[in-house]
Amino acid sequence: MSNEPFKTHSFSATAQGLESSKEDWSELRSLLLAPEQSQLDELRERLDNPAIYARDVSRVLPDAFTLRGKGDQHLATALAPFVEEGFAAAVRKSPRAIVDAIAPIMGPAIRQAIVRTLQSMMQSLNYSLEQSLSARGLHWRIEAWRTGRPFAEVVLLHTLRYRVEQVFLIHRETGLLLHHVAADSVAVQDQHVVSGMLAAIQSYVQDSFGASKDQTLDHFQVGEWTVWIEEGSQAFLAGVIQGAPPTTLRQHFRDAMDRIQVQQADALSDFHGDTAPFTATHPYLESCLLAHYEAPPQRRAMGKWILGGVLLFGCAWWGWIAYQSHARWSHFLTQLKTEPGVVVTLAESTLGGYRLEGLRDPLAKDPSTMLIAAGLDPSKITAMWSPYYALHPSLITTRVHSMLQPPKTVTLTLESNILVASGSASVEWARDARHLAPFIPGISGYRDDSLMAISIPDLLLLVNHSVIRFNSGSSIVEPPELAKLQTVMAALRNLDLAASQSGRTVSLEVLGSADETGPETMNLQLSESRAHAVLAAIGGKQFSAATTITTGIDSPFLKQQRGSAGRSADKRIVLLHATLTEPPNTGEAVRP
Amino acid sequence: MQKKVCMLGGFAVGKTSLVRRFVTSLFSEQYHTTIGVSVEKKALSVDGEDVTLMLWDLYGDDEFQRIRESYLRGSSGYILVVDGTRKETLATALTLQQTVEGLLGPIPFAVIVNKSDVRAEWEVDDAALDELRQRGWSLFLGSAKTGDGVEPLFLTLADRMLRQAV
Structure with a gap:
């Protein structure tokens, strides 16, 4: 220095x-x-230097937070708005990250909520199904609609007699909850707090009325809920019951309480807030969760099955009947459509039956008889048929026969709508047929080339001019005479037919005769024999009832014919005499 | 573990306000005036052990100092609430403490002087507080409005009750 x-x-x-x-x-x-x-x-x-300062603060910040957080709530209070704001911003900015972070927590919570909701829904659905089919159910549905309450709730209110919804096991001195059970789908408030309040109410009532320790609150009622209290020496059971419980239910509570007191005597005496030992009381509490509905569930289920079965059987039966009926109807329609003379223009099913409309030839088959034959009930079918003439060959033939009424000796055939008559018939029938045939619907022409027209007077003339000659002293019809007799017989048959068609009768006399040679007695016998021989040759059985044949040897006709013959040979004869008799009192015109 | 704790204090000291923000409330305050108590729940964790405090919030009455003894029965601890702005509530608390101790014996309890957010208006002075501390009481200054002192109050009492139970 x-x-x-x-x-x-x-x-x-x-x-x-x-x-x-x-x-x-x-x-x-x-x-x-x-x-x-x-x-x-x-x-x-x-x-x-902010960089260095920030680094220094970051070293102490966690400890500073911990220290301050232990002291009071100021730090949390101060940070809360910023945390909320930051969280909101994070959610807006990156929602995916937030979702990933909370998914492990939210997943189980959501599942649990869904399970509870489904349980509740199932219960509602069960009630609804059980009651929705009955008349009473309909009444309740109207009530639900009127009051705006869910149908399941209305059903529950009407059918529920009682249901124990929750059971609390409460320590008597502290009012602390030892154990708690609740029925499915019951919304449970905080059971610890409810337990405390129940104990408080119990004390309040005891104090207010100066009751002794043994005199405790037995039950109280709020709306449709009743709370039953079953006292033990150190704990009590409180059951929350919806509806009107029977007195027998009390026994369940008493039994449960007694067993708990015996089993948990030590745990109750040494109770200092640890409720773990009382988990063992769960079965006793659960045994009190009883419910009773208006009808036994088993019977109701059985009834439901029976009803369902009956309905199912009814539906099946109805379906089978409807199917059969429809099948019969379809088959009938097919038959009807192929039936000559019937045209179906409308076929439809109506409420409880069927309706038919169409055209029908009067000569066609009657659809009502076809209905019965098809197994259908005619009363269920309304049919409206308009008449028309069908041109089906079979119907034209039927119509021709119906209108012309030909005798059996006439054959009528159709050749491309031309009516052809063959055989033999009276002149009158042949004439009428010729006039009528062209006017029959479906007939465009008439031909009777092959029809032999027979005249009754001609036939009578032919018969009455027939002479059968015999050899002297003989009553045998000789072959040449037999041949002659064949022609006579044909004429007689036509005459018989014509008479029977016109309602008249033919009287045929076979008259025998002999010449004067020999004794008269023998001649008379010979005359009779000759008459019978001719009768035998004619064969009376081939004629109808319209023809009557008799034999004779004496008649004005014979005398007249003999008288005209002078020779003996002309007297050895048999004559035929046919007469026609008109029907007695016939007012009807004789149709040819 | 569950513990029954009674909340005691004079009329309108803020017992209900003090706990409402920090507990599970199920019932309305009307129960106070009807049956004189409302039960609420406070869940805590003390040294890793879950503790549920069932808080019996008793209706306070300065004039008659009447409390239903039956409500106190079975309590593992109690909390005395004093309104710092009203000196007479401290006296009420002292009386209540004597009553409870007479009924239940020396069980854990804690005192909270409420309304620390308006400290300037306090009538309860430091000397009075010191006197309480000298008695060995667990004393907390807190506010129902800000939440100050509430959590430590419950934690301390829970801890003491658990230790006593052991």
């Missing part, structure tokens, strides 16, 4: 001295305070 600053100098020297003195001081200060100065500079830099 120098002592120069303490010397005396001139002005310039003094100024120089002062300068030198400052340097000395500076040197001295740096010598004395150098370490502190560098520390001060370092500190200033740390304070002035």
